[in-house]
Amino acid sequence: MKKFFHVSDIGDLDAALREAAWVKADPFHWKSLGTDKTAIFIFFNSSLRTRLSSQKAAMNLGMNAIVLNVGADSWKLETQMGVIMDGDKPEHLREAIPVIGSYCDLIGVRSFARFEDRDFDYQETILNQFVEYSGKPVISLESATVHPCQAFADLITIDQYKTKPRPKVVLTWAPHPNPLPQAVPNSFAEWMNAADVDFVITHPEGYELDPQFVGNARVEYDQMKAFEGADFIYAKSWASYREYGKVLSRDRAWTVSARQMAVTDNAYFMHCLPVRRNMIVSDEVIDSPRSLVIPEAANRVVSAQVVMKRMLEAMQ
Ligand code: AN0
Ligand code: CP
Numbered sequence: 001m002k003k004f005f006h007v008s009d010i011g012d013l014d015a016a017l018r019e020a021a022w023v024k025a026d027p028f029h030w031k032s033l034g035t036d037k038t039a040i041f042i043f044f045n046s047s048l049r050t051r052l053s054s055q056k057a058a059m060n061l062g063m064n065a066i067v068l069n070v071g072a073d074s075w076k077l078e079t080q081m082g083v084i085m086d087g088d089k090p091e092h093l094r095e096a097i098p099v100i101g102s103y104c105d106l107i108g109v110r111s112f113a114r115f116e117d118r119d120f121d122y123q124e125t126i127l128n129q130f131v132e133y134s135g136k137p138v139i140s141l142e143s144a145t146v147h148p149c150q151a152f153a154d155l156i157t158i159d160q161y162k163t164k165p166r167p168k169v170v171l172t173w174a175p176h177p178n179p180l181p182q183a184v185p186n187s188f189a190e191w192m193n194a195a196d197v198d199f200v201i202t203h204p205e206g207y208e209l210d211p212q213f214v215g216n217a218r219v220e221y222d223q224m225k226a227f228e229g230a231d232f233i234y235a236k237s238w239a240s241y242r243e244y245g246k247v248l249s250r251d252r253a254w255t256v257s258a259r260q261m262a263v264t265d266n267a268y269f270m271h272c273l274p275v276r277r278n279m280i281v282s283d284e285v286i287d288s289p290r291s292l293v294i295p296e297a298a299n300r301v302v303s304a305q306v307v308m309k310r311m312l313e314a315m316q
Contacts, residue, residue: 001310003131004139005124005146007187007194013155016306020156023309024302027060033312034063040104041067041141044111044126049273049300050141050149054108057304061312066104079126093129101134106311110141113181115245121145122210137311139304142183145210150272151187152303155195157296158232161268166196167231168265172223173203174280175250179239184272186213188234193217202226206240206248223254230264235271235280257282261290268292 001009010016022029039058043051051067058065070077077096078089085092100107109130113121121144130138140146158169169192171185185201186209192199193215200218201209208219220226227233235256240246255278261267269281269291277283286293 001307001314002137004137004148004307004311005127005143006148007151007191009148010152010307013194016152017156017159019306019309020152020299020302023305024156024299027301027305030309030312031060031062033309033316034058034061037062037106037312037315038064038066038104039106039108039308040100041065041108042070042100042110043067043141044070044109045142047110047141049297050110053297053300054141054149054304056301057308060301060305061308063105063308063312068100079129093126094133097130097133098135101136104136105315106137106139106308107134108139108141109143111143113144113183113245115179115239118241118244137314139307139311142181144181145183146187146190147183147272148187148191149300149303149307150184151191152306153296153299154188154234154270154272155191156299156302157270157292158195158197160295160299161292162231164231166198168198168200168229169232169234170226170230170267171199171201171234171236172226172254172256173207174235174237174254174256175252176237176247176276176279177250179245179247180237182209182213182238182241185209185236185238188236189213189215189217200226200230204249204251204254206242207238208242209238210241224260224263227260227267228263230267233261233264233267233269235269235275237280252279255279255282256285258284261285266290270296273297
């Protein structure tokens with residue numbers, strides 16, 4: 001595996017889920033795989049789970065893990081090609097990437113959508129430069145359009161808690177004061193479309209995701225209707241794709257509460273975190289025994305470890 005962006009990069013999902021169960025049961029089994037290998041994790045944006053779970057997964061595999069917060073710990077990096085560098089950024093990605101590549105065996109990068117130019121974001125301009133110039137395998141730790149380590153952890157969680165062979169899974173938009181990236185819902189949709197689940201997406205008009213991620217999923221604009229009989233509710237806020245980067249609604253009727261959960265089939269509640277309580281989800285729902293947010297976050301170590309394990313195996 002030279003890069004991990006999309007569900008197609010992991011291959012057969014049943015095999016990936018079997019491997020995840022094995023990694024979860026015996027995390028230190030592959031401790032010698034990473035001996036004398038180094039992972040570097042580059043963060044252009046804040047993180048709690050991704051940086052800690054990536055480091056933990058690398059350590060479980062016996063690797064050395066180095067984290068760099070761009071700007072805070074390093075020079076500010078210019079990312080646009082062909083610019084006159086007379087501003088506040090002393091170094092260009094074009095040099096920084098091969099330098100980083102020369103110090104490690106695999107690279108993880110967090111670089112959120114900027115919402116300035118949809119094409120720049122949707123072409124994954126930054127991450128693709130890492131792929132092109134580092135010479136090392138690259139993992140998206142949430143890039144402009146995808147968050148595959150999250151979606152894989154979400155699938156592992158659903159697989160772990162499902163009580164039906166084909167559960168109903170609903171992705172619902174929820175309100176938030178700020179415009180948030182589409183990476184989490186894009187990847188969740190991509191992975192659910194590839195998995196054996198009955199998948200429904202619900203959001204207000206104007207929040208349609210990029211069709212390449214929606215695929216054949218059912219889109220239902222009536223949130224209560226979408227929730228009927230659901231086994232898993234996955235909440236997330238995102239900014240508009242059509243009116244790129246805009247917040248079109250802050251309607252708190254979309255906040256997931258006991259009212260909507262009542263029409264589900266006693267559904268589990270999921271969210272990738274960080275979550276704003278009583279904006280995305282009511283205290284009552286997130287604090288209920290049906291909330292999976294903590295085990296879901298714990299599975300981030302498992303998904304990251306399966307991905308890095310496969311990358312290390314390919315180097316042998
Ligand atoms: C980010 C997002 O919505 O993409 C990270 C989520 C994992 N969330 C925030 O910026 C609050
Ligand atoms: N879910 C997730 O990626 O969280 P962080 O932004 O804290 O890494």
